[in-house]
Amino acid sequence: MEKIMQGKIIKGIAGFYYVHVVGYGIYECKAKGVFRIKNKKPLVGDNVEIAVLDEKEKLGIITELFPRTSQLIRPTVANIDQALIIFAVSSPEPNLNLLDRFLVMMEMQQVASIICFNKKDLVSKEDQDRLKEIYQESKYPLIFTSVYKKEGIEEIKKLLYCKTTALAGPSGVGKSSLLNEIQPDANMQIGEISEKIKRGKHTTRHSEIFQLEGNTYLMDTPGFTSLSLEELEKEELKKYFVEFKEYEKDCKFKGCVHMNEPICGVKQAVLDGRIHSSRYENYMMLYEELKEKKKY
Numbered sequence: 001m002e003k004i005m006q007g008k009i010i011k012g013i014a015g016f017y018y019v020h021v022v023g024y025g026i027y028e029c030k031a032k033g034v035f036r037i038k039n040k041k042p043l044v045g046d047n048v049e050i051a052v053l054d055e056k057e058k059l060g061i062i063t064e065l066f067p068r069t070s071q072l073i074r075p076t077v078a079n080i081d082q083a084l085i086i087f088a089v090s091s092p093e094p095n096l097n098l099l100d101r102f103l104v105m106m107e108m109q110q111v112a113s114i115i116c117f118n119k120k121d122l123v124s125k126e127d128q129d130r131l132k133e134i135y136q137e138s139k140y141p142l143i144f145t146s147v148y149k150k151e152g153i154e155e156i157k158k159l160l161y162c163k164t165t166a167l168a169g170p171s172g173v174g175k176s177s178l179l180n181e182i183q184p185d186a187n188m189q190i191g192e193i194s195e196k197i198k199r200g201k202h203t204t205r206h207s208e209i210f211q212l213e214g215n216t217y218l219m220d221t222p223g224f225t226s227l228s229l230e231e232l233e234k235e236e237l238k239k240y241f242v243e244f245k246e247y248e249k250d251c252k253f254k255g256c257v258h259m260n261e262p263i264c265g266v267k268q269a270v271l272d273g274r275i276h277s278s279r280y281e282n283y284m285m286l287y288e289e290l291k292e293k294k295k296y
Contacts, residue, residue, distance in 0.1 A: 003052040004063070008079075008164075008217065009044050010209035017042055017062060019050055020211055027052065027060040040065060044207045045078040045164060045219065072109055072166065077207050077219060079164055082112040084156070084218075086169035086178060089131065089144070090122040095170070096134065100241075100282040102168055103140070104229060107240035111166075113140050114159055118174045120144040120151065134276045137243040147177040157182060157212075164209070164217040179220060183212050234290035238266075241283050243275050259287060 007021035019027045029050050031042050042048065042062055049064035068078040085102045087094040094117065106113045117131055128144055135142055141159060145152030159165075160182070167175055209219045229237075235257055238244050244258065250265025251258070258266040258280075269275045 009046045029060040031062045043078040081163040083166045086116045088119045088173040089117045104240040121146040134278045166219045
């Protein structure tokens with residue numbers, strides 16, 4: 001009789017799904033044809049039931065997909081608890097407009113965000129404080145790390161414990177080095193799957209999940225350079241700048257979008273320094289971009 005087990009899809013490539021079963025390792029699985037008929041496609045991050053076809057070769061078939069707690073559109077992954085958004089404080093300079101786009105995108109999908117500024121050894125404490133100040137009112141946890149000096153790593157591990165976290169951020173910010181610092185076995189795990197796929201080492205073109213311990217998983221996603229928010233209506237944007245909410249009660253007009261309206265609580269909070277001007281400027285830029293898009 002075939003053995004039934006439960007696990008998590010940690011990688012999907014060309015119709016094969018690699019399922020991690022705690023205590024047993026990684027099984028290469030195909031999905032049952034019934035999913036195609038029901039138009040259900042397994043995603044990285046899915047919790048599944050598998051029937052083991054060959055224990056020695058670690059081969060199986062996915063027999064059931066369990067309900068998802070969340071599903072991200074880009075990257076297309078399931079059951080993410082939070083996102084760790086990584087930018088470098090220097091080399092490359094942080095593009096805060098892009099960071100704010102990431103935050104909006106995660107807010108839209110109701111995924112909690114942690115901001116991580118890597119390479120802190122390259123800048124002064126004043127530079128770090130300046131970045132801290134920008135995001136202080138947004139209430140996102142903010143961590144400064146240095147892989148070189150091994151700083152901030154333990155703090156990150158605590159926030160990741162018992163959760164599935166998506167790593168996001170542009171290329172060149174040190175995501176891979178940070179991942180190897182958090183999980184020294186990551187290369188070994190890549191090797192184990194590569195051996196199964198027989199395709200050698202690969203850059204992160206596909207999303208893949210690494211198990212840190214027990215039920216703590218970290219998902220590495222392809223490096224993003226730009227993010228489009230086309231499915232967003234410009235009037236909705238304000239909901240996703242979390243620090244605006246507190247001041248909207250002071251707006252004179254009910255549908256105030258905090259742009260050109262008189263007596264606006266949010267604009268007043270920016271003038272008073274209670275909302276950082278960098279956040280508000282990025283809000284205005286995104287708003288104008290959405291407005292332009294709707295014309296065409």
